[in-house]
Amino acid sequence: MDLKDGRCVRLRQGDMRRETIYSEDPVAVALQWEQLGAPLLHVVDLNGAIEGRPANLAQIEAILNAVSVPIQVGGGVRTLDTVRTYLGCGAKRVVMGTAVLQDRAVLEDACELFPERILVGIDAKNGKVAVKGWTAVSDTSARDLVKTLAGLNLAGVIYTDISRDGMLEGPDLSSLKAFVKDSPVPVIASGGITRIEDIRAIQALDPRIEGVIVGKALYDGKLDLKAALAAVAG
Known part of the structure; x- marks a missing residue:
């Protein structure tokens, strides 16, 4: 769930100018995904990612209070105070990027x-x-950066291929495989995942890939959440 100006949106390749608004009510969307069986919700404060501080905190707090499934929150988390804020509100995990x-x-x-x-x-x-x-x-490669995370008590790393994000073109499996090979911690894959076949292909790449993040394909009806969950469970 990507939040921008208090609404649920999706961007194309991360471009804030290329947004599609899906709902004015993020809480209703969160409840919908929970009812369909989502095991975890990934919530991103897009404004916060630009500003470097929480910008959709009221909406995120409302989501945390409304659903019972675990939620991980990211977007503009660059200080310990922000980490404490989200965990204190009930987030299961917090995502740090630029920091x-x-x-x-x-x-x-x-x-x-x-x-x-x-x-x-x-x-x-x-x-x-x-x-x-x-x-x-930056000038830093994703593969070089992930190697430096060894020894930290992390929950894992989320790898997003920006060129595929929001494009419904499928993931870049070769780049993902190379990244996972270098990662000292479990990986969650994101970007371009559109079909059940994409999820199965990612699942087969490496056992250290513990999950995927899907957004636009669900909103656009390209992927059925219940069917996808059943497919990977089986």
């Missing part, structure tokens, strides 16, 4: 204070790590 490159000490402190409740979001554009809500691309 991993800009202030490594914050990530290390968060992992020490909240073991196995921090995820690192690594968003790749042409193999390089994008930061600040995907508005800037």
Whole structure:
């Protein structure tokens, strides 16, 4: 669930100017996914990712209060105070991205204070790590960055292929496989996942891939959540 200006949206390739608005009521959307069997909700504050601080906190708190499934929250999490805020509101896990490159000490402190409740979001554009809500691309490769996470008490890492995100074109399996090979922690895959076959292909790549994040394909009806869950369970 991507939140922008208080609404549920999806972006194409992370471009804030290329949005599709799906709902004015994020809580209703969260309840819908919960009722359909979603085992976990991934919520991103898109405005927060740009601004570097929570910008849709009221909506996120409302979602946390409305549903019972675990929720992980990301977008603009660059300080320990923000980590504490989300965990204090009831989030199961918190996703940190830009801070991993800009202030490594914050990530290390968060992992020490909240073991196995921090995820690192690594968003790749042409193999390089994008930061600040995907508005800037660093010189660091995604594969090099993930190697540096060894020894941290992380819940895992979320790998997003920006070129595929929101495009409904399927994941880049070769890039994902190479990334997972270098990762010292479990990986959640994101970007381009459209069909049950995509999920099965990812599931078969490496046992260290513990899940996938699906957005636009669900909103657009390209993927049936119940059918997808049944397929991977079987």
